[in-house]
Amino acid sequence: MVRELRITPIRNGTVIDHIANGLALDVLRIIGVRDLDKDSTVSIALHVRSGKIGWKDIVKVENMELSPRKVNAIALISPSATISIIRDHQVREKRAVDLPEHVTGVVRCPNINCISNQGEPIESDFRVVRRRPVVLRCAYCDRQVTDFLRHLA
Amino acid sequence: MALRGRDIVSIRDLSTEEITEILDHARSMIPVAEGKKSSSALEGKVVATAFFEPSTRTRLSFEAAVQRLGGRCLTIADIGVTSMRKGESLYDTVRMLSSYSDAIVLRHPNEGAARLAADASDRPVINAGDGSNQHPTQALLDLMAMHETFGTLAGLKVVLLGDLKYGRTVHSLAIALAQFGSELVLSAPRALALPEDLRGELESLGAKISDEPELRRAVRDADVLYVTRIQKERFPDEGEYRSVAGSYRVDASVLDGAKPQLIVLHPLPRAGEVDPEVDRTPHAAYFRQAFLAVPVRMALLSSILAPTRGG
Ligand SMILES: Nc1ncnc2c1ncn2[C@@H]1O[C@H](COP(=O)(O)OP(=O)(O)O)[C@@H](O)[C@H]1O
Ligand SMILES: [Mg+2]
Ligand SMILES: [Zn+2]
Numbered sequence: 476m477v478r479e480l481r482i483t484p485i486r487n488g489t490v491i492d493h494i495a496n497g498l499a500l501d502v503l504r505i506i507g508v509r510d511l512d513k514d515s516t517v518s519i520a521l522h523v524r525s526g527k528i529g530w531k532d533i534v535k536v537e538n539m540e541l542s543p544r545k546v547n548a549i550a551l552i553s554p555s556a557t558i559s560i561i562r563d564h565q566v567r568e569k570r571a572v573d574l575p576e577h578v579t580g581v582v583r584c585p586n587i588n589c590i591s592n593q594g595e596p597i598e599s600d601f602r603v604v605r606r607r608p609v610v611l612r613c614a615y616c617d618r619q620v621t622d623f624l625r626h627l628a
Numbered sequence: 629m630a631l632r633g634r635d636i637v638s639i640r641d642l643s644t645e646e647i648t649e650i651l652d653h654a655r656s657m658i659p660v661a662e663g664k665k666s667s668s669a670l671e672g673k674v675v676a677t678a679f680f681e682p683s684t685r686t687r688l689s690f691e692a693a694v695q696r697l698g699g700r701c702l703t704i705a706d707i708g709v710t711s712m713r714k715g716e717s718l719y720d721t722v723r724m725l726s727s728y729s730d731a732i733v734l735r736h737p738n739e740g741a742a743r744l745a746a747d748a749s750d751r752p753v754i755n756a757g758d759g760s761n762q763h764p765t766q767a768l769l770d771l772m773a774m775h776e777t778f779g780t781l782a783g784l785k786v787v788l789l790g791d792l793k794y795g796r797t798v799h800s801l802a803i804a805l806a807q808f809g810s811e812l813v814l815s816a817p818r819a820l821a822l823p824e825d826l827r828g829e830l831e832s833l834g835a836k837i838s839d840e841p842e843l844r845r846a847v848r849d850a851d852v853l854y855v856t857r858i859q860k861e862r863f864p865d866e867g868e869y870r871s872v873a874g875s876y877r878v879d880a881s882v883l884d885g886a887k888p889q890l891i892v893l894h895p896l897p898r899a900g901e902v903d904p905e906v907d908r909t910p911h912a913a914y915f916r917q918a919f920l921a922v923p924v925r926m927a928l929l930s931s932i933l934a935p936t937r938g939g
Contacts, residue, residue, distance in 0.1 A: 588759055590740035595717050597744060612825075615740025616761050617638065619825035 483518065488537040488561050495553040496522060499532035501624055502556075505548040512538055528555050548581040550574040551609060552624055576603055578611060582623045589616040599628060631931040635746040635753045639764040639800040644807050651772050653927035654920070660696055661922040669930040670699030676729035678704040678721075679756070680736045685896060686756050686766070689921035690733050690929075697926055699933075702729050722748040730933055734758075737861075752932050760794040760862050766895055767800035769924040771808075773917040774852055777891050781808035786852040789815045789843065790876060790901060792822040794862035797895045799826060801854065806835035814839045815846040817872045820858070843876060847886045853878065853911075855894045855901050879903035883911055893917050 494502055499519050508517060515537040525531040540560060541549075549556050550572035560568040580598040584591045591599045591613065601611035601620065611620045620626060630646065642650070659665040675694045679687050691701045702725070718741060725732055726749035734745050735756040742755030742762070757763045775781055786805055788798050792814060802812060802822070812835055814822055822830075830837060840846035847853050855878055863869040878892065878901060891913035894902055898914075906912050 584740075586739060588737075588739055590718065590736075590738040590744045590758075593718075593738055595719050595744060597719065597747070613740065615743045616759070617739070 483516065484564060485516070485535055485537045485561055486564055488515070488535060489539055489541055490559040490561060490566075491534045491536075491541075491549065492531070492557045492559065493525065493528060493553075493555045494532040494534065494549075495528070495555055496530040496532060498553050499534050501552055501627075502532070502534050502549055505545055505552075505627060506534070506536060506539075506541065507545075511536065515539065531555075544580055546572055547575060547578055548627065551578060551581060551611075554606070554609070574603055574606065574609065577601065577614070578603060581628055582611060582620060583626045583628045584613045584616060584618060585620060585622075585626050586613065586616050586618045589613060589618065591615045631928075632934045632936070633752055634932060635742075636764050636928065636932070637742045637746050637753065637755045637758075638762045639767050639803050642764070642804075644804075647768065647771065647804060647808075650768060650924070650927050650931065651775055653931065654768075654772055654923040657923035657926040657930075661693070661919070661926060663696070667696065667926075667930075668698040669926075670694055670697035670933060673699040673731070673933050674702055674729045675699055675731050675733060675929065675933075676702040676704070676725045677733045677756075678725060678735070680704075680718075680734075680741075681757065683735055683756070685918060685921065686735065687733075689918075690756065690925050692922050693925035693929055696922070697930060699929075718744060719748045722753075725749070726751040731929065754928065754932070757796055760796050760799075762800050763796040763895075764800045765921075765925060765928060766797045767804050768928065769917060769920045770797070770801050770854065770893060770895070771804055772920045772924055773891070773893055773913055776916075776920070777889070777913065778851060781805065781810055784810045784851045785813065785849065786810050786854060787813040787815055787840075787846045787850045788822075788854050788856075789846070789878070790856035791820045791858045791862075791872075792816040792856070793820040794859060795856040798822075798854070798856055802826070802830055802835075803833070806830045806833040809834075811836045812838075813846050813850060815841055815843055815876075817841070817875045819868065819872050843878070843882055844885060847883065847890065849887060850890055851887065853883075853886075853890060853892045855892060855898075857895075857897065857899050857901055874900065877901060877903060878906060880905045880909055883909060886911070 518535045520533040578601045600614040604612045660667045722745040731752045733754045739759035739761040741758045746753040892911045894914040
């Protein structure tokens with residue numbers, strides 16, 4: 476563990492560990508780095524050796540805790556990820572991400588003619604029809620989505 | 629009655645038992661649909677028919693069904709007369725409509741519109757076609773036309789011909805046929821093949837599916853030939869439309885090698901896919917099919933709007 480803390484330890488924030496190798500930048504997109512407060516540091520470790528999953532990525536964000544929607548989006552692209560909440564340099568909470576049965580507001584429907592893409596006052600809504608690998612089905616137009624990385628809202 | 633108060637958005641919303649129940653009920657409604665018997669099953673009910681896309685048959689058959697059962701219709705038949713043009717959301721329009729009526733029948737050009745309407749409305753919503761997605765009540769009457777001829781749906785060999793990509797009637801029908809254990813033969817131009825995910829869903833339902841683009845070969849030992857129209861309005865571009873327009877046509881000679889009992893169905897309107905000479909053969913069943921729209925929609929509406937026990 477000491478070996479892994481090559482990046483600056485944080486006092487308060489969130490560590491997203493065990494991200495599937497190569498997906499750290501997508502996780503950053505989900506987190507929305509632009510929303511962070513300007514004094515916060517974001518550190519990324521790419522291609523880190525991991526006993527559990529071979530190679531992994533890690534993202535550490537200072538002064539931020541993730542909304543359930545963002546956690547769901549991370550679960551979608553990397554079900555292996557774990558989320559640790561750091562307070563006062565200590566890991567206070569640690570949990571695996573969990574994909575719910577419905578994913579709302581996270582993925583845009585790839586069907587441009589879908590009612591969820593017409594400016595209606597609703598959120599996108601997908602049912603998880605398979606978990607490994609993840610397959611989603613739009614609750615509105617029934618379109619199946621597997622390449623949701625390309626369709627994050 | 630298990631259907632009371634239910635939304636019918638997709639054919640997936642109905643089990644085979646429920647479909648069988650609706651078809652039995654529809655059979656008993658035939659004399660009412662013909663005006664030979666009267667019924668007051670929908671007396672005092674108001675059904676909104678909101679059609680944001682052109683329709684003749686579907687809207688009129690729903691309205692005929694309501695009126696024959698003693699109910700009244702509230703009609704939005706032309707998008708130009710509503711405030712949707714002024715940018716009101718479908719969501720708001722449906723909320724308003726649901727406060728004026730007991731049920732809403734909706735047709736809309738966007739896929740998923742009926743699901744959204746069902747969420748917005750606290751009255752039941754019946755999908756009368758959402759873009760290229762689903763048209764469950766058409767599937768019910770298609771099934772009734774087949775059942776009326778063969779007395780069963782299990783084991784029927786059904787050729788689905790034409791636009792299997794954008795054709796919402798075949799999407800709903802194929803799912804129901806797969807659930808009833810019919811065999812499906814897909815006959816479509818390559819550009820209009822059934823969507824992959826739907827095909828996968830049919831396979832997971834245990835359907836026996838084959839492809840036969842050559843029409844004469846497809847009909848050879850079939851029981852039903854289900855013909856669809858290529859709908860220009862569904863194509864994202866004109867070029868794609870032109871490449872497939874007129875690529876198939878059913879005439880009497882195509883049916884030469886078919887079984888004598890084979891029936892030809894078509895959701896209508898036709899635009900040249902079925903030659904009028906087929907009308908004079910015993911295979912033509914599409915006008916009977918069109919009539920069945922009324923008793924099927926009567927059965928569905930009266931089940932959904934059935935009074936509560938004692939009420
Ligand atoms: N103060 C800190 N600053 C930055 N990262 C931390 C801090 N404390 C723990 N971590 C990281 O949070 C994750 C979870 O921590 P921990 O439960 O201690 O380790 P592990 O999951 O490797 O058993 C690990 O990736 C660890 O490197
Ligand atoms: Mg509702
Ligand atoms: Zn959709």
